[in-house]
Amino acid sequence: MKTKKLALFTGVTVTILAAGATTLAIQADESAKSSTAAASTAEAGPAITIYKSPSCGCCQSWVEHLEANGFKTNTIETDNVNEVKQANGVPRDVASCHTALIGDLVIEGHVPASDILAYRENPRFNTVGLSVPGMVQGSPGMETGRKDDYQVIAFRANGQQSVFREHKDY
Template sequence: MFDRRKFMLKSLLALVGVNSLTAAATADDIEILVYKSPTCGCCNAWIEHLRGAGFVVRQRNVADVSPIKNRHGVPIQLWSCHTAVIGGYVIEGHVPAHDIRRLLDEAPDVDGLAVPGMPAGSPGMEAGDYREAFNVWTFGGDELEAYARYTDRG
């Protein structure tokens, strides 16, 4: 015999489970920890870029970010002004939020992403209409590979 209460209860529990999984995957639940100088304005602008994309950002102001970069194995040729960690990956410099999200979605076997230096037009380094071309690099072990390319035309 059909038990309507059991059916409704099972349906409700299934719906709650699906909603919980969906909620767990939202951007608001993705936390990133950013190490930066307390006086770096472009780092703060990058943090706002991440928040605008739905990331939960914690920041830790440090006098010298170099030890953090060394501890996480960021190659010196990829260094920038801030270093972040998220989901077991390292993010160096002004990496666009959608590339970080892509990294988390694809979960490649790399240590992280980097935008070396501080290219104009990258997130946090906006300079009016002026943009420099830049690459987002993956790194890990001895390998560097282009992950995304941004032209000076946007």
């Protein structure tokens, strides 16, 4: 009789332990899913709106560079990018082929995603925006095989400019 009671007790204990383990596994899985969702949201980069010509391939390549670096992009194709530049205070001497807005910051041209993030984390300049003037070979979106040195320029509303970063010696 004791053997049957022990076997029954052991069977009930095993069932309870298995049910408890299953509950813990489900809770752990839900917790992991919540953590993953929170991490994905936290890792999602900032939202950026890009104004570009519908026919510009290098602009689209820059958008893809931003997306690959976690930015949430909204692309607006327009035949009048210059109007966007003027409305956002982009000086002619720092102009490029597309203009983007990330909050109050204007991003002009092929600025690397890492520079945008670095600037936003530690804004050392009181500026309107950042720019890679022109269309520099080797900058993000302009990967054609040739790599030129270039600077990322911080520009102010009063026209003053400073070098934010230099990209040399690939």
